[in-house]
Each structure stands twice: as C-alpha cells, then as structure tokens.
Amino acid sequence: MTHDQKNILSVRDMDREEIDALLTAAAKFDQKKFTGHELEGKILAVLFFEPSTRTRMSFASAMMRLGGKILNLGSVEASSIVKGETLSDTIRVISGYADAIVLRHPKEGAARLASEVASVPVINGGDGAGQHPSQTLLDLFTIRKSMKLENIDIGLQGDLRYGRTVHSLAAALTKYDDIRLHTIAPEGLDLPSHLKQDLTDAGMEIIVHENIEETIPELDVLYVTRLQRERFPDPAAFASFAATYRVTPELLERAKPSMIVLHPLPRVDEIDQSVDNLPCAKYFQQAHYGVPIRMAMLDEVMRS
DSSP states (O other): OOOOOOOOOGGGGHHHHHHHHHHHHHHHHHHOOOOOOOTTTEEEEEESSSSSSHHHHHHHHHHHTTTOEEEEEEOOGGGGGGTOOOOOOOOOOOOTOOEEEEEEETTHHHHHHHHOOOOSEEEEEEETTSSEEEEEEEHHHHHHHHSSSEEEEEESSOTTTHHHHHHHHHHHHSSSSEEEEEOOOTTTOOOHHHHHHHHHHHHHHEEEEEEEETTTGSSEEEEOOOOOGOOOHHHHHHHHHHHHBBBBBHHHSSSSSOEEEOOOOSSSSBBBBBGGSTTTTOHHHHHHHHHHHHHHHHHHHHOO
C-alpha cells in the first residue's frame, strides 16, 4: 500500500467530519449534480466472494454513472482461487488491472488485509460479521433525509449477534450526539458483549428490550434485520421467534407518526408486505440511496 492511498474499510476509521462530508457529497449526486465524466478512464475491480444483489449492482451503477468501467471477478468457481491462490496474491494481481477494488469476503478483516497488499484503493463491501461501511453510510444518509442525526432513539431488531450491518451502524452512531440505542433480539442473538462494551465506552446508552411492543412508542428509527433460519436448529423455535419479531401495520399504529422503518434487505417475512405502502417504510428508498453513497465513496478514493 502506498503511504497516501485512500481506503474505506470501516466507519471506525472515520471521524464525524469525514462521514458528514461523504453524506453531503452523496446528496449532490442524488440531486444529479454531476457530469458523468468524473471517473472517465478509471476501472473498478469488483471482487465478491459472497452472494450480493444490492451492494454489487449499486457499486457497478455508481461507477458507470460517473463514467468509469467495471472489471468483475465473476464466479469464484471460475477463478484461480479454486486452485488455491491466496487472497493476498489475488489482490496484488488485480491491483495491476484496476484503479480501485471493492471487496466482499466472508472472513472478518479480509478488506484490511487486502488494503495492506493492494497498490490501489480498497473499499470494504462487507467482511464476515465485521464491517459494512457503504451500507452504514447509506443507512445514515436515509436517516438524515428524515431527521437530524442527534438526540434520537434508534431500535435495532433481529439478528444483532451476527449482523455486520447493525455492528457497523452502531459503531458509526457513537460519533453523533445523544443517540440512544434500543436492542430487540431473541436470546443469544443480541449484540456481542465486546461490541456493547465498545459502544458504552464511547458514551452510547444501550437499552435492552425483550419485545418490540414495549419500545416501539419511543423510537424515531426502527432498523429491522433478517432472523437467519440457519441460526435456529429447532424449526419450531425459529417460527416462534419469527412471529414474535414481525413488523405489521398493527404494531406500527403504536409508533410516532414521524418514525421510519429501515431494513438492509433482503427481507423474508420479518416485515409484512402490507407495511410497504405506509409513509414510515423507507427501506426501498434506503436501497436506492446505495447508488449516490457509493458514487461519493468511489469519487473520494479515486479522485483524491
């Protein structure tokens, strides 16, 4: 890695000013205030070692809207990785083919490892149960479109133990003032203890709830994540939890009129489809904001 190379690996590496600058840049891109030639002649290598729809396609869309081109790894099975090539060697080679790399990988810390051997900027597209900075930035952007990022109550519901989206978002929220974090999760799937400790050390108030009904009237934002069926060996237990943590119009009648519902998608049935047309449902807009946010990120690392 060159000494002046700019990577985006984790929101933990960023201060509030850097985050706000990216959100402001994304707002300009969302308002179509760009020429379409900002990254003309540049190539983005897209290396995804896990399935993805929104992250992969929105990075590709963002790059093309700025006039750049995409170099896609494609199927892992069709690459030299199946021959035993290490991630480090893969990154070193592809650094010679592109001007930046966006990497998604199942192992936590993979993006940071990649940045240490890459000769071009690396953006973390999600690594293990660790960080997902582009998702976090678009989550913050969506919230900021509806309210100020201060003195608000945010509820995190679902699989909070393994969900990297909520881990990354919770870390970012510590950089803002007077954010109260409410956790709603089945036993064994609450935030990991080490993350809770990091958050409280940073001054965040965390309130643990057993069910959504008791906390919904307090919330300004309800961030719902998918309960992963594979975490429940007993199908009956999964069905019980899934029913308990389902968001319905009836539940939302108890919420503030200004409250918004977010979800990183894909969803299964944790949000009833009848919620989709309610004013509080912002998750499809949230997915749309992935393009301007990733335009801002690509512009930042490739034009710096």
